[in-house]
Amino acid sequence: MKNLIKELKFRNLLYNKTKNLILFFNKKNNSFYFGIDPTYSSLHLGHLLGISIINRLYKLGYKNSIILFGKATTLIKKKYNNKIINNNINKLKKQILKLSINKNILFINNINWYKKILFIPFIKKIFYINSINSLLKIKKINNMINNNESIKFTDFIYHLLQGYDYLFLNKKYNCNLQIGGSDQWYNILTGIKLIKKIKKVKTYGFTYPLLLNNKGEKFSKSKKNINNIWISKKKTSIYDMYKYFINLSDNRSIEYLKYFSFVKKIKIKKIIYKHNFNKKKKIIQKSLLKFFIKWIYNIKTYKEIKLVMNILYKNNFNKIINNFYLIKKYINKIKINIKKTDNITMYNIIKYKNIIFKSNREYNNYIKNNGIIYINCKKLNNNIININNLLYNKYLFLKKGKKDFFLLIIKFINNE
Numbered sequence: 001m002k003n004l005i006k007e008l009k010f011r012n013l014l015y016n017k018t019k020n021l022i023l024f025f026n027k028k029n030n031s032f033y034f035g036i037d038p039t040y041s042s043l044h045l046g047h048l049l050g051i052s053i054i055n056r057l058y059k060l061g062y063k064n065s066i067i068l069f070g071k072a073t074t075l076i077k078k079k080y081n082n083k084i085i086n087n088n089i090n091k092l093k094k095q096i097l098k099l100s101i102n103k104n105i106l107f108i109n110n111i112n113w114y115k116k117i118l119f120i121p122f123i124k125k126i127f128y129i130n131s132i133n134s135l136l137k138i139k140k141i142n143n144m145i146n147n148n149e150s151i152k153f154t155d156f157i158y159h160l161l162q163g164y165d166y167l168f169l170n171k172k173y174n175c176n177l178q179i180g181g182s183d184q185w186y187n188i189l190t191g192i193k194l195i196k197k198i199k200k201v202k203t204y205g206f207t208y209p210l211l212l213n214n215k216g217e218k219f220s221k222s223k224k225n226i227n228n229i230w231i232s233k234k235k236t237s238i239y240d241m242y243k244y245f246i247n248l249s250d251n252r253s254i255e256y257l258k259y260f261s262f263v264k265k266i267k268i269k270k271i272i273y274k275h276n277f278n279k280k281k282k283i284i285q286k287s288l289l290k291f292f293i294k295w296i297y298n299i300k301t302y303k304e305i306k307l308v309m310n311i312l313y314k315n316n317f318n319k320i321i322n323n324f325y326l327i328k329k330y331i332n333k334i335k336i337n338i339k340k341t342d343n344i345t346m347y348n349i350i351k352y353k354n355i356i357f358k359s360n361r362e363y364n365n366y367i368k369n370n371g372i373i374y375i376n377c378k379k380l381n382n383n384i385i386n387i388n389n390l391l392y393n394k395y396l397f398l399k400k401g402k403k404d405f406f407l408l409i410i411k412f413i414n415n416e
Helices: 001-009 045-059 071-073 082-101 120-127 139-146 155-175 181-198 240-246 251-261 265-277 285-294 299-314 318-323 323-330 344-350 362-370
Strands: 030-034 064-069 106-109 175-181 202-207 332-339 374-376 394-399 404-413
Touching: 030 045, 045 064, 045 082, 045 175, 045 202, 045 251, 064 082, 064 155, 064 265, 071 082, 071 155, 082 106, 106 155, 120 155, 139 155, 155 175, 155 181, 175 181, 181 202, 240 285, 240 299, 251 265, 251 285, 265 285, 265 362, 285 299, 299 318, 299 323, 318 323, 332 344, 344 362
Parallel strands: 030 064, 030 175, 064 106, 175 202, 332 404
Antiparallel strands: 374 394, 394 404
């Protein structure tokens, strides 16, 4: 399947690969796996690149795909417990099934074998094969050493356990390919090395580039990463997802188009040419937006969010009122509690969630630099917001500049 290798290379999806990878692709009944640590209850955009590759392989006839949940490898981290991880796995399964073409994908949990393993035989079998020298080549470990950070035993064992996962899957399910992000390369090599020494068979692996955002940052599993785009709309609203894709840079958009779309090479070139002819139309960004909203949600959601954003951008108050409940469904909301005798000011609003401005200082600088705030489509000339302008006795539309919209939900509380 030389054409498949060429296709992956054209789309820049081969970051690292083992020699003779083509030997795996020569047999469509071969099985492969992709691992996910269930450290959070939702996939993020970075995970979707792995899911997308699984879908791409499935379309080409490679249907024996495995998703491995690393419950055991997650439990060795202090902050996670059994109940949280099980809940995360259940939610992740639902998301993956919705996003996967293959509805018969095999889900496996590595706790199933680690709970049966005897410690001393396992240490003798696995740890003797691996040297500290090889583990020091892992980028994460290397960075910790260079930064004089404390390295825990779990930082080493984590990679060995992931290598053993591959060995187990090879024995039990004849799995002979692992795919993962570029930061997983040494984990994959560890597994390949174990299989070669213990089973004396050839296995394969390849990694794809880590997905980056406009700032060149990778998506991560951390709750603290505010720039993540989560698949769960409870964590990332559809409105924020729309803004993310529509504001994606041209270079990043072309990258995503190659990574994710199933559009052929000739058509991709035509889309890029058409986009470059009139960049203001954002042809690539809009095609990506449609693809992702349809994939993650459905076509109805795409049509609705497109209509909502067109209405909001025009800043026509009558149209906003006429489509109020549809807009309310998608727009980001901020709940504000205030005493009846108080005036509502921008400073009241800023202190809630730090969504519009991170601080009073940031807001003051924004105004000094001729930034504009609109309340119900009218320019705010001072900090005081007239409560007589409330819609349905509780709502206000706030617009920051040209592209940021919020629905303020005002709740009056007693003067105590």
